[in-house]
Amino acid sequence: MAQIIEISTQYQLANVVALIRSGRLGEAEARRILVVANNSFAPELTPAADAMPGSRGLLADFDAVIDWNAAIWPNHPKAFGISGERAPIMERALRREWDIGDREPVELIVESLPGHPAGALTQIFATAAISVHSDGLMSYGPIRNPLTLPQWQRLRAIFYTDLLPGITPRQLAEHNPDREVLPTAELASVIDDMTAEVAEELAAAGLDSRIDGSALVLGQYLAQLDLITGEEELELHRQMIDVVRDSGLSTVVFKPHPTSARTTIEPLRRRCEEAGLDFVLADVPLLAEIVVSATRPELVVSCFSTGLATAKGLYGCQTAAVGTERLLADLAPYQNSNRIPLTIVDALHSGRFELPGGLAGRGADDLNGLIDAVTYCMQPSSAGHLRGSAIDFLRSAVGGPDMKYFKRKRLTALDLPGRLQAPLHRKTLSAAKRRLTAGAKRTQRVFKDYGITVDASKLRKNG
Structure with missing residues (x-):
């Protein structure tokens, strides 16, 4: 089993390491591959999460560290997606490059879906189980765009830090994934280790x-x-x-x-x-x-x-x-x-x-x-x-x-309490129109009793 864990910020890296050290990402037998995406506007000028001060000690928890920007160069991680026809080709190439066997099961643990770079990895590793690690307070709200069918069918779990005790993140709740909670003390321990390093x-x-x-x-x-x-x-x-x-x-x-x-x-x-x-x-x-x-x-x-x-x-x-x-x-x-x-x-x-x-x-x-x-x-x-x-x-x-x-x-x-009310003149006009229509229909029925056919719309028009 290979766990491919994708992050783009140092805060995410600290959270993932806390999950690993607390045993919440499974046993150590799984081979853990950290994929680091630099999503900044100018990644050439901004250090990636693994290169920032305080990260060196955290990287020891992974078997390999991959530079995603280099893997997809010259594309930017936020813009790089892949077509269904090309995905199997790239999966074979990445498995070979990252030393993952052709038949070795893969588990993806990525940041927010469905956007890239997480979305691109779920396209490439099209049969891998998917879990999501949260990123601060945004995880307590909804995602911007719905997941594709292949994504939500493979969604297994959400990992999040308990920043708001008693509150469950609404992120992807419509798919009812398992929820794995990381106590804040576990993250604080990792932050303290980073503090000692710098x-x-x-x-x-x-x-x-x-x-x-x-x-x-x-x-x-x-x-x-x-x-x-x-x-x-x-x-x-x-x-x-x-x-x-x-x-x-x-x-x-x-x-x-x-x-x-x-x-x-x-x-x-x-x-x-x-x-x-x-x-x-x-x-x-x-x-x-x-x-x-x-x-x-x-x-x-x-x-x-x-x-x-x-x-x-x-x-x-x-x-x-x-x-x-x-x-x-x-x-x-x-x-x-x-x-x-x-x-x-x-x-x-x-x-x-x-x-x-x-x-x-x-x-x-x-x-x-x-x-x-x-x-x-x-x-x-x-x-x-x-x-x-x-x-x-x-x-x-x-x-x-x-x-x-x-x-x-x-x-x-959305027709919810607190909605704007229709202006009074519109309400009055609507009510008058309903009365006029009802009167025209009554007149039409009376004429019909005498064998006379009358167009109700003309009755309304002529009053």
């Missing part, structure tokens, strides 16, 4: 030990996604600094997003000086979770980064979210995959929702109902089994603050 890099940046009274501010790249403008993103980060100031902490550790522009750093440094806060720049090519593991901040602040959930779930940090309500109003289209992470982060920081069994406060609602309703509104075809739950949630939400998670036009198109 001790020199952390020391060079002044991040190698606990920073008392600190808050970690995780920058996001919302302007690059065209969700907000560059100036709006800078103001959003300034507001994050203000949250730290208001919390009474003394130090801001700012970690810009790896793909974001660095033009915000100096304005944020000045904002900290004005607020009387120490400023520590964590501009290092390391996972946010590694920085949390090393510096152990008291507070982590961001917009809707998965880092908020991992900081709380793995290390018990307090968290704060900034700017989520604005983005809920602006995010488009409604099916945007960022909607579920954004909804979850906003809801858990609003004080109105909590995780099942939580103690957030009296009157807080279970988060499951909201996730069901948003998931159904995002993908009503694949999530049709959630319609009843969505209706129940929306009936209680109409007229209240939780309607911010929905678009009225979307609710109208």
